[in-house]
Amino acid sequence: MSQDTAQLYDIFRREINDRKIPISLGKTCPVKCAFCYEKDISYRETYPVPLTTQEHWEFILSEVKKHPTKKGESWIIGGNEYMEWTDLFLHPKAMYWLEEFLDTTDKDVIFFTVGYAEPERINRLAEKYPGRINFELSVITLSEPRKKLMPHAPSVAQVCKVLDGPAVTSANFYSFGPNTMSEDAQTISRINPNVLLWMGCLTALKYIDDDTCALMRRGRDSLADEAKKIYQAELPNTQMIHTESYITAFLNRKRILNVFDGCELEKGDTVAMAGNVYRVLKLFRRNRAKYLYVPNATLGGDSDCSTLLTFRDVAQRLTNETMVYLPKVIMERSSSDYRDISGESFEEFKEQFPRKRFRILHKINSHLSNKKLYEKGYLKNYVEDYLNEPLARKFEAVALPN
Ligand code: SF4
Numbered sequence: 168m169s170q171d172t173a174q175l176y177d178i179f180r181r182e183i184n185d186r187k188i189p190i191s192l193g194k195t196c197p198v199k200c201a202f203c204y205e206k207d208i209s210y211r212e213t214y215p216v217p218l219t220t221q222e223h224w225e226f227i228l229s230e231v232k233k234h235p236t237k238k239g240e241s242w243i244i245g246g247n248e249y250m251e252w253t254d255l256f257l258h259p260k261a262m263y264w265l266e267e268f269l270d271t272t273d274k275d276v277i278f279f280t281v282g283y284a285e286p287e288r289i290n291r292l293a294e295k296y297p298g299r300i301n302f303e304l305s306v307i308t309l310s311e312p313r314k315k316l317m318p319h320a321p322s323v324a325q326v327c328k329v330l331d332g333p334a335v336t337s338a339n340f341y342s343f344g345p346n347t348m349s350e351d352a353q354t355i356s357r358i359n360p361n362v363l364l365w366m367g368c369l370t371a372l373k374y375i376d377d378d379t380c381a382l383m384r385r386g387r388d389s390l391a392d393e394a395k396k397i398y399q400a401e402l403p404n405t406q407m408i409h410t411e412s413y414i415t416a417f418l419n420r421k422r423i424l425n426v427f428d429g430c431e432l433e434k435g436d437t438v439a440m441a442g443n444v445y446r447v448l449k450l451f452r453r454n455r456a457k458y459l460y461v462p463n464a465t466l467g468g469d470s471d472c473s474t475l476l477t478f479r480d481v482a483q484r485l486t487n488e489t490m491v492y493l494p495k496v497i498m499e500r501s502s503s504d505y506r507d508i509s510g511e512s513f514e515e516f517k518e519q520f521p522r523k524r525f526r527i528l529h530k531i532n533s534h535l536s537n538k539k540l541y542e543k544g545y546l547k548n549y550v551e552d553y554l555n556e557p558l559a560r561k562f563e564a565v566a567l568p569n
Pocket residue numbers: 196197198199200202203204205252253254281
């Protein structure tokens with residue numbers, strides 16, 4: 168085996184250890200969506216992986232099979248820790264390999280696509296392997312902004328065809344202003360009353376162009392009205408709103424406070440966090456500890472989420488603290504060691520501050536943020552317990568420090 172192949176297989180193994188099926192197009196994503204979060208990945212280390220060949224695939228599948236099947240665990244098509252993300256159904260063999268995976272393993276699979284999965288074949292596969300395919304269709308929008316946001320994506324007609332069958336588990340789409348998300352919800356529900364509707368806003372980040380950011384912010388301004396219209400429409404589909412971290416933090420304030428109380432911090436302890444959790448603690452646990460607000464400077468824009476903080480973000484905010492508590496969720500990029508989303512390790516970070524000590528708050532982890540906090544992610548919760556809750560206005564009014 169050449170050195171290049173050995174290195175490539177090492178990357179495959181790393182992705183596979185994180186339950187990814189690392190198929191690649193061998194180039195950056197050709198779809199070029201204006202909102203793409205992969206547009207600038209300079210903050211994280213990725214490796215140029217070539218177009219997946221049959222030989223690569225056989226290696227990947229044999230490695231995947233070495234991992235025992237766990238109940239409730241889904242394997243993601245595409246690497247996304249060490250490789251660039253794309254719509255893998257643009258790979259001419261993706262559908263064959265998906266079928267082989269389902270045929271020769273007993274594992275479940277999850278994939279995200281903007282709609283390049285061929286409608287008849289993917290719906291046939293879903294019938295053949297019921298319950299094993301978790302198909303998250305990134306509709307984004309069927310409304311007017313689609314032309315600007317995703318000029319090279321599949322047509323609305325193709326997306327609707329994919330939706331019309333048993334394959335799609337959930338469809339994600341967003342608010343971009345009045346009558347966007349609410350119209351799309353009704354259209355999608357008419358085509359498929361079983362698909363989960365996953366809604367919200369896209370977040371403006373620093374490397375996304377100004378027009379697209381303006382559209383995203385327009386969507387956020389309309390989110391409440393759009394959500395109320397959907398609420399009143401009484402659609403049969405399960406409806407979730409998940410993308411806005413401040414809503415998630417407020418709706419889960421009791422759980423956040425319980426976990427925080429369980430960490431048994433002293434008044435003088437410094438604990439780092441993003442703005443969403445900062446607001447909760449400032450409002451409900453004022454002066455219980457020192458809250459170090461850390462903006463998501465690496466991603467920039469409107470991002471506000473502890474999971475997406477980097478050690479570099481934290482480093483920029485440190486001053487004269489001697490001891491700082493860090494939520495574990497910052498450093499859970501991969502399952503094998505403590506690294507942030509940019510790939511920097513906890514050890515590397517600590518070396519920069521030999522006079523400071525850091526402790527990890529293990530209870531504040533991705534299990535909590537991914538699973539537990541989703542429990543209140545229904546559109547109904549947003550309308551009834553956030554929009555109609557006066558305390559939420561107080562929460563919104565908590566100022567973030569400079
Ligand atoms: S298809 Fe996905 S990865 Fe490709 S540009 Fe669009 S959002 Fe980005």
